[in-house]
Amino acid sequence: MKYYIIAGEASGDLHGSNLIKAIHAKDLQATIQCWGGEAMEAAGATLRKHYKDLAFMGFVEVLFHLKTILRNLSFCKADILQFQPDVLVLIDYPGFNMRIATWAKQQGIKVVYYISPQVWAWKEKRVHSLKASVDKLLVILPFEVDYYKQWNFEVDYVGHPLIEVITAAKQKGKGLAIADKPIIALLPGSRKQEIAAKLPIMLSLVPLFPDYQFVIAQAPSMDADFYKECMPTTGVLLIPDRTYDIVQQAAVAMVTSGTATLETALFGVPQIVCYKGNPISFWLAKRFIKIKFIALANLIMNRSIVPELIQDDLNTAALQRHLQKLLQDKATQQQLQADYAELWTALGSKSASDAAAQAVLSMAQQAH
Secondary structure, eight states: OEEEEOOOOOOHHHHHHHHHHHHHHHHTOEEEEEEHHHHHHHOOOOEEEEEEGGGSSHHHHHHHHHHHHHHHHHHHHHHHHHOSSSEEEEEHHHHHHHHHHHHHHHHTTTTEEESSOOOTTOOOTTHHHHHOOEEEEEOSSHHHHHHHOOOOOEEEEOOOHHHHHHHHHHHHHHSSSOOSOOHHHHHEEHHHHHHHHHHHHHHGGGGGGEEEEEEEEEOOOHHHHHHHOOOOOOSSEEEEEEEHHHHHHEEEEEEEHHHHHHHHTTTTOOEEEEEEOHHHHHHHHHHHHOSSOOOOOOOOHHHHOOEEEEEGGEEEHHHHHHHHHHHHHHHHHHHHHHHHHHHHHHSSSSOOOHHHHHHHHHHHHHTT
């Protein structure tokens, strides 16, 4: 059967690649086209558009790139019609994917949405659009099942795909030693605008912690030269393609809000969650977003287990204070590890990729 899968960022590429592997295991004749990255392509899909060409975030940034976004929408629709998939699989990336879902439903194409848009955080009315345009919604956060019940919307909890990813990474090990000194890992994100906003602040800590090696995890879609523009000449390593090794070897990490915060938590590494965006976009977001936390670990546990430094609170003094506490306070370290263990239990142990692949395959079969 034929599958068309759309992921719009690095985390979606990771989860999409594992989904593709699981689909191929269940459907030996599967033909898959995708929007994603190298991981999805390596898993056996034909790559139609790379996510690095789609990475626009924030209200203002989207306005600046509106023409490109509209061109991408038009190309995507035409490409899907030409391919004629048995099922369309959308992975997160709601600003784009929800528009495609509405259009696909009108074309009579079966739609599976894997990894729910965060409608519980903002734009709650999007639930109506999801119910109208999506044939099956697969969620990865435990609280989402009860949330959607309020809307009489039956969804499937398939488990969190990071459980299988992190389990495999732990079994693989920490890799070759990166540094002789204890490591402070920097994960400034995968988009130029978020790296530019946060990395210089993170790097301001380098002279304050001379006994530690600062290591930047280079995003797969970014060139090294972009990072080096704001790096000091000494005291910092920039390493590509070894994010999990860097995190596992780190004493503590500074992490951009997003999937990486949950990855870091599941590895059991103390962290500070960092966010700093365009001031206008942030002001608008505060008016609409109604969640208490931005870190996934905090959201899932419904309490603060890792510190969050947001916008103006993300500064050198605050980072220094939290780093020292995470590195030196034994009680804080013990409590964090207990919270991390509880987080892992809350997410469960099932294979999300396998469960999602079965749901996708069943939907594709219904198209025949």
